[in-house]
Amino acid sequence: xxxxxxxxxxxGEFHVLAGVTLTIPSDGMMALLGxxxxxxxxxxxxxxxxxRPRAGSIRxxxxxxxxxxxxxxxxxxxxxxxxxxxxxxxxxxxxNLDLGAFAPRTRAGAAAALERVYALFPVLAQRRTQxxxxxxxxxxQMVAIGRALMTQPxxxxxxxxxxxxxxxxxxxxxxxxxxxxxxxxxxxxxxxxVRAALTLARRACILESGRVTREAPSQALLDDPDVxxxxxxxxx
Amino acid sequence: MTILAQQIVLGxxxxxxxxxxxxxxxxxxxxxxxxxxxxxxxxxxxxxxAFWLVTLGALDPFVGLLLTVPLALVAGVVLYGGxxxxxxxADEERRVKNSLLIGFGVALALQALAVKLWTADERSITTSxxxxxxxxxxxAIPLVRLGSLVLALALTVGLELLLxxxxxxxxxxxxxxxxxxALLSGIDVxxxxxxxxxLGTGLAGAAGTLVAVGYSIxxxxxxxxxxxxxxxxxxxxxxxxxxxxxxxxxLGVAEAISAAVVGGAYREVxxxxxxxxxxxxxxxxxxxxx
Numbered sequence: 001x002x003x004x005x006x007x008x009x010x011x012g013e014f015h016v017l018a019g020v021t022l023t024i025p026s027d028g029m030m031a032l033l034g035x036x037x038x039x040x041x042x043x044x045x046x047x048x049x050x051x052r053p054r055a056g057s058i059r060x061x062x063x064x065x066x067x068x069x070x071x072x073x074x075x076x077x078x079x080x081x082x083x084x085x086x087x088x089x090x091x092x093x094x095x096n097l098d099l100g101a102f103a104p105r106t107r108a109g110a111a112a113a114l115e116r117v118y119a120l121f122p123v124l125a126q127r128r129t130q131x132x133x134x135x136x137x138x139x140x141q142m143v144a145i146g147r148a149l150m151t152q153p154x155x156x157x158x159x160x161x162x163x164x165x166x167x168x169x170x171x172x173x174x175x176x177x178x179x180x181x182x183x184x185x186x187x188x189x190x191x192x193x194v195r196a197a198l199t200l201a202r203r204a205c206i207l208e209s210g211r212v213t214r215e216a217p218s219q220a221l222l223d224d225p226d227v228x229x230x231x232x233x234x235x236x
Numbered sequence: 237m238t239i240l241a242q243q244i245v246l247g248x249x250x251x252x253x254x255x256x257x258x259x260x261x262x263x264x265x266x267x268x269x270x271x272x273x274x275x276x277x278x279x280x281x282x283x284x285x286a287f288w289l290v291t292l293g294a295l296d297p298f299v300g301l302l303l304t305v306p307l308a309l310v311a312g313v314v315l316y317g318g319x320x321x322x323x324x325x326a327d328e329e330r331r332v333k334n335s336l337l338i339g340f341g342v343a344l345a346l347q348a349l350a351v352k353l354w355t356a357d358e359r360s361i362t363t364s365x366x367x368x369x370x371x372x373x374x375x376a377i378p379l380v381r382l383g384s385l386v387l388a389l390a391l392t393v394g395l396e397l398l399l400x401x402x403x404x405x406x407x408x409x410x411x412x413x414x415x416x417x418a419l420l421s422g423i424d425v426x427x428x429x430x431x432x433x434x435l436g437t438g439l440a441g442a443a444g445t446l447v448a449v450g451y452s453i454x455x456x457x458x459x460x461x462x463x464x465x466x467x468x469x470x471x472x473x474x475x476x477x478x479x480x481x482x483x484x485x486x487l488g489v490a491e492a493i494s495a496a497v498v499g500g501a502y503r504e505v506x507x508x509x510x511x512x513x514x515x516x517x518x519x520x521x522x523x524x525x526x
Contacts, residue, residue: 050416074422086417088410090475099410102403103422151422 001026002047002078002155002188007056009039009046016042018210019056024155029177029187031197031218033231034207040190041083043207044159047188048080049073060155075103079153083160085144089133093124096132096143100150109152117146120176138169145176155186162193174200194231198222206231238374243492245375251488252385253446255481257461258468259392260439266474267412267432269328270320273339275465276458277346278437282308282444283453284354290361297361297449298383301442308441312434315342324429343458350455360452384446391442392481395435399477408432412474467507471514473524483522 002024009017016039024030032040045051047058049070058065065073079100088096097117101110118125121142127135132143141161148156158177162170174196181187191197198204198218205215206227214221221227261275272278282304289300319342323334368379399405404427411418411428418425447453447461464487472483487507494506514521 048420050419069424070419071422071424074420080420082417082420086414086420088413088417090413091406091409095406099406099418099421099423101422102407106422147421 001060003057003059004043004047005057005059007043007046007053007058009042009051009053009056011042011051016210017046017053020207020210020212022205022212022215024188025186025203026154027181027184027186028203029181029189029201031201031204032188032190032207033194033197033204033221036192038207039210040207041159044080044157044188044190047073047157048078071103074151074153075105077152077154078157079148079151079155080157081141081144081148081159081161083163085140087132087140087143087147089131091132092129093132093135093143094128097124097146097150100147101152103151106150106152110150113150113152117149120149120179121146136169137165138172141165141169141173142176145173145180149180149185153185155188156180157188157190159190160192161189162191162196170196240493240496242375243496244489245377246381247488247490247492248485249377249381249385249450249488250491251485252388252481253443253450253484254464254468254487255484256388256391256439256443256446258465258472258484259395259477259480260436260443261462261465262469262472262474262477262480263395263408263432263439264436265469267408268320268324268335268429269331270323270335271332271339272320272433272436273336273462274342274346274458275339275436275440276460276462277343277350278308278311278440278458279444279447279461280350280453280455280458281311281346282441283448283457284350284359284444285441286445286448287359287361287453290363297363297445298387301387301445304441304445305438308444309434309438311441312437313430315437316430316433320433321426321430324426343462347455347458354455356455358452358454359448361448363449378450381450384450388443388446389481391439392477395439396477398435404428404431408435464507467511469521470511471521473521476523479521479523486522 004020004022007017007020020043034040042051046053049065049068053066061076097114101107101113123139124142124146132140161173177187178200189197189201198221201218204218204221206213257279261272264270264272285304285307286297286300289295289303290297319338323331323338326334365379369376370379370382399409407423408428408431410423411425415425468480468483468487471487472480490506490510491503495503
C-alpha cells in the first residue's frame with residue numbers, strides 16, 4: 001500500500017500538484033485519470049523519485065519515499081513504465097530487459113523473471129537480439145513493460161502505455177496488464193483512454209488541477225453522469 | 237611521393253594518440269554531459285607520472301602503464317568526488333557551463349602546479365630502443381610510436397568491450413542514452429558517473445604515458461590535447477569508442493597531408509577546418525547516431 005499525503009510539487013515557479021492525497025492499494029489495478037496538464041506525470045515522477053516534492057509525504061513500507069533516491073525506490077519494489085517508453089534504443093531487446101534486473105535484490109531471480117516476460121510477450125523472445133529501435137511501437141511498449149517487470153516490482157506504475165499505439169495493439173497491452181495484475185502485482189495506470197482504463201481497473205481516481213477530485217470504484221465512475229460528460233463524451 | 241607516404245604513416249601514429257585522448261573525453265561527455273576541459277592536463281599529468289617512473293624507478297615506460305593507469309583511475313575518483321560530483325546534481329543545460337568553469341580552473345591549477353614542481357622544460361622519455369625503426373620499403377616507422385599506436389588501439393578495444401560486456405559498462409551506456417530511464421531500471425546513476433569519470437581519467441593517464449614515450453611533454457601541452465580531443469569527438473560523434481579512435485587517426489592523417497602539401501604552418505588549421513565542416517555537413521559526426 002502506497003500512501004500519498006498532501007503532496008505539493010512543481011517545476012521552477014510552477015506548482016503542478018497542489019496537495020495530492022491518495023492511497024494506492026497493495027493489489028489490483030487502480031487507474032489515474034484526468035485531463036492533460038492535471039499533474040498525472042508529475043505525481044508519478046514524485047512517486048518514483050525522479051522529482052523531489054516540495055511538501056507532503058509518500059509512504060511505502062514505513063519509509064518516506066520523498067527522500068529516497070530513485071534507484072533505491074526500484075530496489076524497494078516500485079517500477080515505472082515511463083511515458084514514451086524511454087528504451088535504450090542502441091541496445092538489444094535482451095540488454096534492455098537485463099538492465100531492468102540491475103538492482104541487487106533482483107539479480108538472483110533475473111533468469112526466472114526473463115522467462116516470465118518472454119512467456120507474457122512471446123514475440124520478444126523471437127526478437128531478443130534485435131536493437132529495440134527496429135521494433136514496432138507495440139513491441140517497444142512490451143519491452144518497456146518487460147524491463148519494468150524485470151525489477152520484480154510489487155507496484156507497477158504505467159504512464160500512458162497506450163499513447164501512439166493502434167487500438168488492436170493497445171488491446172493486447174491491456175490484456176497483458178490484466179494478466180500481470182492476476183499475479184499479485186499492484187498496478188497504478190495513468191491513462192487517457194478513460195473507458196478502457198475504467199473497464200480494466202477496479203478503482204480509479206481523478207486528478208484535476210493538481211488535486212484529487214474523485215476516488216471511487218470504477219463502476220461508480222462509469223455510472224456517474226458528470227464523469228461520463230467530462231471524460232467519455234456526449235455519446236457515451 | 238615517399239615523403240608524403242612517410243608523413244601519412246607518422247600521421248597515423250600520432251592520430252592513434254589523438255584517438256585515445258578523445259575516447260576518455262568522449263566517455264565523460266557522453267555519460268555525464270560534462271565537458272572536462274582539463275582532460276589535456278590529466279594527459280599531461282599522466283605523462284609526468286610515466287616520466288618519473290621511468291627516470292627514478294627505471295621502469296620500462298610501456299610496463300609503467302600498469303602503474304600510471306591505476307594512479308590515474310584513483311585521481312579520477314578523487315577529482316570526481318571533490319569537484320564534479322557537485323556539477324552532475326545540476327540539470328543538463330547548466331552542467332556544461334558549470335563544468336567549463338570547473339574544468340578551466342582545474343586546468344590552470346594543474347598547469348601552475350606542474351611548472352612549480354617540474355619547471356616548464358620540455359621532457360620526453362628515452363628508452364634503450366628509442367631510436368629503433370621498422371622499415372617498410374622506403375618508409376621508416378619509429379618502434380616506440382608503433383608500440384604506442386598498438387597499445388592505444390588495444391586500450392580502445394578494451395574499453396569498448398568493457399562497455400558492451402561488463403554489467404556496469406552496460407549501465408554506463410544506458411545512463412548516457414537516458415539517465416532517467418537508467419534510474420527507473422534501478423541503476424545508481426551517480427555511481428555510473430563516477431565509474432565513467434574514473435575510466436576517462438584512466439585513459440588520459442594512458443594517453444599521457446604514450447605521449448611522453450613517443451613525443452614530449454611539458455606543463456603547457458594540456459590545452460593542445462584537449463583541443464585535439466574535442467576536434468576528434470566532433471569528427472567521430474558520440475557513442476562508439478572504436479569510431480572515436482578512427483576519428484583520431486583521420487585527424488592525424490589530415491594534419492600530415494596538409495603539412496606535406498601546404499606546409500607545416502597550417503597543421504593546426506586543418507583540424508579546425510574539419511571541426512567547422514563536420515558541424516555544418518554532418519553534425520552528429522562520422523560514426524555518431526543522430
